[in-house]
Amino acid sequence: MLAELPFVYKMTVQQGNILTEDMVDQVQLGMSRSQVRYLLGTPMLADMFHTDRWDYIYTIRRGHEPMQSKRLTLYFDGDTLTKIDGWIEPDPARALAAEEEREIVITVPDWKDNRGLINRALNTIGVGADD
Template sequence: MSRFGVLLVAIIGLSGCSLLDKVVYRIDIPQGNYLEQEDVDKLRVGMTEEQVIFVLGNPVAENSFDSDRWVYLYNMDPNSGKDFRKELVLTFNNKQLQDFKGDFDKPENFEQPLDQ
């Protein structure tokens, strides 16, 4: 076989690899805590850690050095190529919810404790 034939076979073989990536189906694997705004709307200042776990579930990341900061992450890398990521960080003081920040809107009545 001539050098041209070997080169042609190599090029066709390597181009098939990139074609294979487009043909093979890969499932979407969500990772973390999937939260919606309606879940976050249930949060109130002064809620205990147990109440927050009841509403949102356990946080995906627990920090051994700072137990007053909980992180809820959700990441999805679908086949469409558009990465979807949501984050919610809760701050506690004396095991009671004080504040949060992240990709969710703060509820209008967040500053109003549950007992009122």
């Protein structure tokens, strides 16, 4: 009763598998169970009566807002992924765009001579080690 009052703080509660569009876009029909598990993690529900079906469920309740629920169901034939059903479908175009965004160019600065005074002096007279 008191929890419904607007001034009572209710924390955000998240449960289940957090799946992003990028993660789902990497999943392709024909993948093995181990490949899917590597990309999405272990499914939240493992039904012993439907071993060829994996359910990824995610729920979130933010404060006094109603609970939001998302579900992704994957169907396998033996060890091969045959069907994807749920709140988001894999989109190869979106996956390609995300792959292009991920391309990062790193510039490495030139090496600066940070040797000490004694090492530089020894190197000048030919006694020190050349790097």
